[in-house]
Amino acid sequence: MKLAHGFVVAGLVLASPAATVGEIPLGERHSGYELMTPELRAMQDDDAANPGMLSVLDGEALWNRADGASGKSCARCHGDATSSMRGVATRYPAVDAVHRRPIDLEQRVNVCRVEYQQAPPLAFESKELLALAAYLGHLSKGLPITIADGDETRPFIAAGREIFELRQGQLNLSCAQCHDDNWGQHLAGASIPQAHPTGYPLYRLEWQSLGSLRRRLRACMVGMRAEPYADVAPEIVDLELYLAWRARGLTLETPAVRP
Amino acid sequence: MARVLINVPAKARRGEIIEIKTLISHPMESGFRTGTNGTMIPRDIITLFRCTHNGSEIFRAELSPAIAANPFISFFTVAAESGTLEFRWTGDNGFVQSETAELAVE
Numbered sequence: 001m002k003l004a005h006g007f008v009v010a011g012l013v014l015a016s017p018a019a020t021v022g023e024i025p026l027g028e029r030h031s032g033y034e035l036m037t038p039e040l041r042a043m044q045d046d047d048a049a050n051p052g053m054l055s056v057l058d059g060e061a062l063w064n065r066a067d068g069a070s071g072k073s074c075a076r077c078h079g080d081a082t083s084s085m086r087g088v089a090t091r092y093p094a095v096d097a098v099h100r101r102p103i104d105l106e107q108r109v110n111v112c113r114v115e116y117q118q119a120p121p122l123a124f125e126s127k128e129l130l131a132l133a134a135y136l137g138h139l140s141k142g143l144p145i146t147i148a149d150g151d152e153t154r155p156f157i158a159a160g161r162e163i164f165e166l167r168q169g170q171l172n173l174s175c176a177q178c179h180d181d182n183w184g185q186h187l188a189g190a191s192i193p194q195a196h197p198t199g200y201p202l203y204r205l206e207w208q209s210l211g212s213l214r215r216r217l218r219a220c221m222v223g224m225r226a227e228p229y230a231d232v233a234p235e236i237v238d239l240e241l242y243l244a245w246r247a248r249g250l251t252l253e254t255p256a257v258r259p
Numbered sequence: 260m261a262r263v264l265i266n267v268p269a270k271a272r273r274g275e276i277i278e279i280k281t282l283i284s285h286p287m288e289s290g291f292r293t294g295t296n297g298t299m300i301p302r303d304i305i306t307l308f309r310c311t312h313n314g315s316e317i318f319r320a321e322l323s324p325a326i327a328a329n330p331f332i333s334f335f336t337v338a339a340e341s342g343t344l345e346f347r348w349t350g351d352n353g354f355v356q357s358e359t360a361e362l363a364v365e
Contacts, residue, residue, distance in 0.1 A: 046280075048266035051329040054284040057262050208287075208328035 022180045023246075024194055031250055032193035032258060035184070040205075044257040052134060052203040052255025055127075055210045059135025062128055068119025074132075077116060081139055089140040090252055093241040095152045101234060102156045102241045105133050106212060124231045130201045130210045137200065137254025145198070145252060147245040160242025163235055169226025175239075190259065196247035197240065199256020210255065213240055260356065261285055265346060267360040271338035279310070279318075280333040283348055283356060289324040305350035308332055312362070313342035322350075338364045 033041060043049050063074045063081055078084045093102040096111065103111065109132050110121035122129035147153065164175045178187070179195035186192065200213040207215075214236055218228040229236040266280040283305070290302025302324060310318040318334045341364045348356045 048264050048280045048282060049331055049333075051282060051284075051331070053264055054262040054282065054329060057264070205327070 022176060024180060024183070026249070029194060029196060029247065029250060031196055031198045031253060031256075032191075033199075033253060033256065035191040035193055036257075036259065040257060040259060044199075044253070050203065050255060050257055052201070052210055052257065053138075055131045055134040055201070055203075056138045056255060058127070058131035059133070059138075062132055063135060068113065068117035070116065070118045072117050074112070074117075081135070085136055085139050087140050087143050089137045089254065090143045090146050091148065093237050093244060094148065095156070102153065102237050104213070104237055104240050105136060106214075107237070109133065109136075125212060125215060130212060133212065134201050134210060134255045137252060140252045141254055142251050144249050145244055145247050147241065147248055149245065149248075153241065153245075156238050157242050157245045159235075160238035160240070160245075163239045164242055164246075169221065169224035171224050171226075173224045175220070195243065196250050197243045198247060198250050199253040199258070201254065202256040202258055204258050206259065213243075261348070261354075263346075263356060263358050265358055265360050267344060267362055270363045270365060273338060273340075273364050275338045276335055277338050277362075278333060278335050279344070280331070281308075281310075281346055282329060282331045284329050285348075285350070285354075287322075287324075287326055287328045287330065291324065303351045303354075305330060305348050305354060307349045309347045309349075310334070311345045311347075312336070313340070317344075338362065340364050 033044065036044075047053050060081075066073045066076070075081065089105055092108065093104040094108075095101065096103045096108070098111075106122075106124060106129050109129060113119045114121055122132075147157075149157070167174045167177075175195065178192050183192050183194045197213050197216075200216070201210045203210050204216075214231060217236060217239060221228040229239075262284040264280075264282040266278075268277050271277050285305050286303060287305065288300055288303040290299070290304075292300050294300050304324055304326070305322050308318075308320045308322065308330070309316060317336050320332055322330060342362060344360045344362055346358045346360070348354070
């Protein structure tokens, strides 16, 4: 009974125009790329200068490498990724038929590894998992984000939006207060972006490495002095799904470079 | 083995000034950071980058601990003759990486 009630509320939140006050109008949304310096944009645009491309090459090698008890590579089932996997990354996080929950691209890779390759799952933020996600993301570079907006995904998008608008942490901030209401302004020396996940996994100069959206969200939550979600928490995927839905139509730029 | 990206123009006119870009994956651990257990993380950096053209050195850079991970090195040279460019990175813990690229001058 309680569960059904929750779904009704979630449906209302999405349908009600009052709940979307503060949301960035579709035409005004843009990638964080637009806020970067010309030097940093050049770094991202030049495949020979973008350090994320090193991981894309690693990912391509992993795609073709046999692994696990089955001795299969990703390519054994999926074939030539440049044609078979183009556009796939634009649809993630997507609802998985077995888990009946949205899973993100990294989790999808691990589901494949466990079920079909019979290999142990790769750790989140491991070099290999980031490389495979970067390779798959790069194959969809330039394509618009197209999150399925149906009955299956809607409750999870609503749950993600609720987290996005929830004030939390010692600073009592919500994601929306920065990224909906104050984007384009500055937080200390850094520009506040609109928070569209268009380039993950991306190379952050501050990290000096590639990092996932999970890592980015964790860093944001630590900054808000809130308790970050665990890697396996369903909330983090709901939030990722909401962010992707919120960025629908924007083109993927994996691997992006950010300051 | 480190992953390397090299960008050399496939063709160049004789006497043309060309840009050569290189990117190599390397942690460039400075040796000044402490790990989660409080002990120092030992230094692990690339110390020397060298580029030769048909065996003679055309560019050399000495790298220091203050250089960020995955060093990107770009430099210009005059395309004098066709031949092989050899790129060599050497560093701590016996790190050696060598790559070649062909340059055609017409």
